Amino acid sequence: MAASALVSLSKKIIKPFSPTPFSERIYKLSFIDQFNSTQYCPLVFFYPKNKGNVVTPSIEPSDMCKVIENSLSKTLAAYYPFAGTLRDNVHVECNDIGADFYKARFDCPMSEIVKSPDRNVKEMVYPKGIPWNIVTSNRKLVTVQFNQFDCGGIALSTCVSHKIGDMCTISKFLQDWATIARDPNLKLCPQFIGSSIFPPTNEPVNEPPIQKCVTRRLVFSNHTLKSLLSEPSQVKNPTRVELLTALLYKCGMKANSSSLKPSILFQTVNLRSFIPLPDNTAGNFSSSLFVPTYNEEEMMLSRLVSQLRKEKEQLVANYKNCKGGQDLVSTTMRPFQEIRKLFKDMDFDMYRCSSLANYPLYDVDFGWGKPNKISIAEGVFRNVFLLYDNKTGDEVEASVCLDEESTMSAFLREMEQFLQFEISSEEIKMEARC
Numbered sequence: 001m002a003a004s005a006l007v008s009l010s011k012k013i014i015k016p017f018s019p020t021p022f023s024e025r026i027y028k029l030s031f032i033d034q035f036n037s038t039q040y041c042p043l044v045f046f047y048p049k050n051k052g053n054v055v056t057p058s059i060e061p062s063d064m065c066k067v068i069e070n071s072l073s074k075t076l077a078a079y080y081p082f083a084g085t086l087r088d089n090v091h092v093e094c095n096d097i098g099a100d101f102y103k104a105r106f107d108c109p110m111s112e113i114v115k116s117p118d119r120n121v122k123e124m125v126y127p128k129g130i131p132w133n134i135v136t137s138n139r140k141l142v143t144v145q146f147n148q149f150d151c152g153g154i155a156l157s158t159c160v161s162h163k164i165g166d167m168c169t170i171s172k173f174l175q176d177w178a179t180i181a182r183d184p185n186l187k188l189c190p191q192f193i194g195s196s197i198f199p200p201t202n203e204p205v206n207e208p209p210i211q212k213c214v215t216r217r218l219v220f221s222n223h224t225l226k227s228l229l230s231e232p233s234q235v236k237n238p239t240r241v242e243l244l245t246a247l248l249y250k251c252g253m254k255a256n257s258s259s260l261k262p263s264i265l266f267q268t269v270n271l272r273s274f275i276p277l278p279d280n281t282a283g284n285f286s287s288s289l290f291v292p293t294y295n296e297e298e299m300m301l302s303r304l305v306s307q308l309r310k311e312k313e314q315l316v317a318n319y320k321n322c323k324g325g326q327d328l329v330s331t332t333m334r335p336f337q338e339i340r341k342l343f344k345d346m347d348f349d350m351y352r353c354s355s356l357a358n359y360p361l362y363d364v365d366f367g368w369g370k371p372n373k374i375s376i377a378e379g380v381f382r383n384v385f386l387l388y389d390n391k392t393g394d395e396v397e398a399s400v401c402l403d404e405e406s407t408m409s410a411f412l413r414e415m416e417q418f419l420q421f422e423i424s425s426e427e428i429k430m431e432a433r434c
Helices: 031-035 061-078 110-115 119-125 167-182 222-226 240-256 301-320 326-345 405-419
Strands: 006-014 026-028 040-047 091-093 099-106 142-149 154-161 214-221 263-270 286-293 349-355 373-376 384-389 395-402
Touching: 006 061, 031 326, 040 167, 061 099, 061 142, 061 154, 061 167, 099 119, 110 119, 110 142, 110 154, 119 142, 154 167, 167 263, 214 222, 214 405, 222 240, 222 395, 240 263, 240 286, 240 301, 240 349, 240 384, 240 395, 240 405, 263 301, 286 301, 286 326, 301 326, 373 384, 395 405
Parallel strands: 099 142, 263 349, 349 384
Antiparallel strands: 006 099, 026 091, 040 154, 040 373, 142 154, 214 395, 263 286, 384 395
C-alpha cells in the first residue's frame, strides 16, 4: 500500500483569528517548561464516515476540513503562545506566525492505515518527519494534518511541542478546539501563568537523542489489571495505572538483562491538583515519581506498587505542607535535583511511564461525533511506556517501546509468564470498511 495510496497532499498556514496584544508578545517559560524537550507529542484521532441524523445532518469531508481550519484559527487566538516562535529556552515570541496545516487524501479505506504493521504506513497520517521530532527554527510549535479516506472516514493528527505544554495542556487545547468547532461564539480562557509561579532559570535545553526502537501495543482489560496483585501488598485498592506501570517496569527489567542492572522508573505526575491550580492552567505543570531498583528482591510487583503509592503520598504531603512562594519553587525543584544526584552517583537503566488514562480524549468531538480510535505515533525512545484508555474505558492500551526485537520478545515472554495467559495485541474496531 504505502505511498501509492496518497493521492494528494497540500500545506497551508493557519494564523490566529485575532492578533496577540502587544502586552502579551513575549511569553516567558517556567523552569518546568525549560526542563522539557521541544519534541512534538503526536496524537491521531480516527473518525468513521459521518452518516448524520435528523438533528445533525451529514457533513462532507471538505466542509469538515473548513470547520477544522476555522476553529483552529480561533483556538490559536486564545492559546497565543502556541502560534508563536521559540526563540531560546527562556521565552516564546508570540508573533502570530501560526500553525502548519496539511491536508492529505488517500485512495484507500482508513482501516488499511490503522491495521498496517508497517511503521511508515501508520505514520502517513502525520506530517512527514514530525512525530517525536524536535522544534527547529523552521518549524511551528503546532502542526496538524487532516486526512481524508475513500471510505468517508477522516483522521486528524496533531503534533504540539512539549516545550509549551504537558499532556494535560494538550488535552485541554484539543477539547477547546473541538468545542469552538461546535460553538464558534464560545470564549476560551486558558491561563498562561507558569513563569509567575516557577520563574525561569538558566536551564539548558534537554533534547533526548532519537533512538532506533521497536514498539508494540498491548491491551489489558480492567478486570485483568485488578486481579494482578496476588502477592500481599500494603496498598489498598491500587489503581490500574499503578498496577500496569509496575508490571511493565518489572517485565522490562527482566527482559533487558540476564543479570539485573540497577534500574529506575520515572512516572509522570500532573501537579495541578497538588499545588493546586485549575485544569485550564496551560504549560508544563508535571513532575516525576521515581522508583529505583537495585536487586531482584526489589522487583516483586507488590513492592513496586507500594513504592509508587509511597512516592505519590510523599509528593502530596510535600505540597500540603508547602507555604507557597519560594517554598513552592523549592518543593517542585527537589525531584529534579534528586534525580540528577542519583544519576551522578550510579549508572541506572532508565524506564519512563506516562499515562493518558482518564484524560477525556475520546470526547474530542468537532461536530460529527466522537473518534472511534485514538493512537500515538510509535516511539523513538527506548524503555518508554505510554498508557491510554480505549473508547469504552474498560481497557488500557500500553504502547511499549524497547531497543530491539530480541528485547521485545523477551519482554512479551515475561509478560505472558506472569499473566499465565497470552496477552492480546491491539485490536482495531472501525465501522464498516473504515
